[in-house]
Amino acid sequence: KPALFDLAFNAIEYPDVSxxx
Amino acid sequence: xxxxxAEEAWRELIGSIDxxxxxxxxxxxxxxxxxQPNEPDALRCxxxxxxxxxxxADAIALIKGxxxxxxxxxERAYCHYRLNELDPAFEALKGLxxxxxxxxxxxxxxxxxxxxxxxxxxxxxxxxxxxxxxKEPLSELKTNYAAAVxxxx
Ligand SMILES: [K+]
Numbered sequence: 001k002p003a004l005f006d007l008a009f010n011a012i013e014y015p016d017v018s019x020x021x
Numbered sequence: 022x023x024x025x026x027a028e029e030a031w032r033e034l035i036g037s038i039d040x041x042x043x044x045x046x047x048x049x050x051x052x053x054x055x056x057q058p059n060e061p062d063a064l065r066c067x068x069x070x071x072x073x074x075x076x077x078a079d080a081i082a083l084i085k086g087x088x089x090x091x092x093x094x095x096e097r098a099y100c101h102y103r104l105n106e107l108d109p110a111f112e113a114l115k116g117l118x119x120x121x122x123x124x125x126x127x128x129x130x131x132x133x134x135x136x137x138x139x140x141x142x143x144x145x146x147x148x149x150x151x152x153x154x155x156k157e158p159l160s161e162l163k164t165n166y167a168a169a170v171x172x173x174x
Binding site: 011012013014015017018019020021 | 032034065066069070095123
């Protein structure tokens with residue numbers, strides 16, 4: 001049984017919102 | 022004034038993201054969206070916050086309901102995967118490029134859960150060199166690859 005990965009989850013990132021700062 | 026309120030809400034949102042405080046980020050995204058309805062970046066932030074908070078069904082509903090979020094295909098697929106909704110997850114991923122690593126990884130995981138071992142093993146195999154090149158820990162990928170190979174008999 002494979003390890004339940006969360007590598008994909010790690011790739012889920014907030015957008016670059018610096019333009020709003 | 023409305024402009025100041027929006028600026029303040031954005032500051033709160035950006036600060037919360039920087040601190041990985043997803044509860045606060047969700048609140049702040051909602052505050053922005055009250056002042057700037059359908060603002061695309063705020064919508065994206067809200068969707069990502071929901072995912073980090075494991076509110077996968079809410080995230081799917083948001084992504085499906087907003088044309089501005091139609092590009093969040095991987096995220097939608099990932100939410101279905103986490104809800105163990107394998108067919109919708111797989112269906113969503115079909116629209117994405119094979120060369121996208123995270124999508125390949127998710128596709129491999131889905132195929133494994135579906136018992137399609139001989140299809141997922143080669144995907145894991147393809148992912149190993151790239152992860153190695155980035156000096157990432159490989160244990161999980163290797164474990165999954167070995168399991169897929171063993172199960173495909
Ligand atoms: K799995």
